[in-house]
Amino acid sequence: MSSRENFLQAAIGGREPPAVRMVARAEGISPAVLLKLVAAGRVVIMEREGRPPLGIGEGLRTKVNANVGTSADLVDPDGEVEKAIAAERYGADTVTDLSMGGPIDDIFKRIKEATSSPLTTVPIYQAVAEKGSFDSITEGEILQTIRKQVGAGASSVVVHAAITLDMLEGLKRSKRIMGVVSKGGSFTSAWMLEKGEENPFSTHFDEICGVLAERDAVLSLGNTMRSGCISDPMDAVQIAEMEMNADLAKRANDLGVQVIVEGMGGHVRPDRIPEYVALYKRRTNFRPLFVAGPLPIDIGIGYDHIAGSVGGAMAAGSGADYLCYITPSEHLALPDVDQVREGVVAFKIAAHIGDTMKYGPRLEDEMLARKRRERDWEGQFSLAIDGDRAMEIRSRRGTDGCSMCGKYCAIAVMEQHLR
Structure with missing residues (x-):
């Protein structure tokens, strides 16, 4: 795999790579404006060789990520590839491979061959899966996993670098119900506590940025301390992580690495979602904000894709740039292909609602309304999410008209009488 042009450095230098023009055209934004946003760290451009680039951030459409990947208990590589294909088919803008069982390198390779979307990985997952215990993983092995995944074509990697031993001590004293619910964050924390050493991702941060800068892979700064239920409000450790991520984001940008900040995800009371989004955006200098969910209620299990899409729409409308989907299986099981489809569609709806809140009604809605007025079924299908x-x-239904109303269709009745 050859090195890619570094978009951040090009933008800061006033150069306009072809990918910037492609993203600007796809988003309906001026290339000059987009270039300034990239230079300021407010937009990132993800790219895979030979595939269309993707922009994420301020002034652009809200993007949706779909997680796939094997678990330690359920290893079906064919099924995970099928899920990735389905996620992309139904509108996922990016796919994240979280595999922790089976031939992990091969699974990533197969997903890459079967899809065209930018791919994200969480290196600590593979490091833990391959070693089987936290205390036996060396810092060198963690760094080697990052090099391997970026070299294999990961467009973005997630690291939970903004955790310190002091924060973990503070967590012991907290009154949280759920504690830590981030898997990557829990793995990183367990490594630190087992070893009695500080975070390997922050200790070797500059070296990691060097690996990413060489391939222009995007750094996604994970949020270990997000809330795991709506009864757990934002607390001191979550704020401390946000502050540290904001500083690390600036450091990464200074080192030529594009950055997405993960924050405010998990479970958040609905009345607090706009406030928390605004806080993260301000503190991180309006860098792209990635949100998992958020779930605005806890009792929706089995339907968490619906609850999450409500929270996701509120977050996107308040300024979040990038949503991680939730499936009906959340908290219950590894999702199947149909549940991946349901999760992607639910969050594409959330993203569209959020964009309507941010930017006003989209042309597709008016076009579909006109097709509905004409009872043009194929036209409606072509415009639907x-x-x-x-x-x-x-x-x-087996009828020419809509079987809900049949011959008493309100539109048809009034067309006849107003003609």
Whole structure:
């Protein structure tokens, strides 16, 4: 894999790479404006060789990520590849491979070959899976995993660098119900506590940035301390992590690395979502904000994709740039292909609502309304977020019109009487 042009350094130098023009065209934004946003760290551009680049950040459409990957208990590489294909088909902008079982390198390679979206990894997952225990992993092995995944074509990697031993001591004294719910964050924390050493990702931060800068891979700064239930408000350790991530983001940008900040995700009371988004955006100098969910209630298990899409829409409308989908299996099991589809569609809806809140109504909504007025079913299917689903429902009814109203369709009745 050859080195890619460093978009951040090019933008700071006033150069306009072809990928910037491609993203500007796709987003309907001026290339000059986009270049300034990239230079300021407010937009990142993810790219895979031979594939269209993707912009994430201020002034752009809200993007959706889908997680796939094997677990330690359920290893079906074919199924994970199928999930990645389904996620992309139904609108996921990026795919993250979280595999922790089976031939992890091969699974990533197969997902890469089967998809065209930017791919993200969480290196600590593979490091833990391959060693089987936290205390046997060396810092060198963690760094080697990052090099391997970036070299294999990861467009972005997630590291939980903003945790310190002092924060973990503070966590012991906290009154949280759920403690830590971030898996990557818990792995990193367990390594630190087992070894009695500070965070390997912050200790070797400059070296990690050097690896990413060489390939222009995007750094995603994970949030270990996010809330695991709506009864756990933002507390001192979460604020401390946010502050440290903000400083690390600036450091990474200074080293030529594009940065996304993960924050405010997990479970958040709905009335606090806009406030928390605004806080993260201000503190991180408006860098792209990635949000997992958030779930605004805890009792929606089995339907967390719906609850999460409500929280995701609120977060996107308040300024979040990038949503991580949730499936109906959240908190319960590894999702199947159908549940991946449901999660992606739910969060594409959330992203579209958020964009409507941020930027005003989208042309697609008006176009679909006109097709509905004309009873143009195929036209509606072509514009829908999940036209396949709409077509499946309609095909089961076996009538020319809508079977909900039949000959008493309100639109048809009033057209006849107002003609």
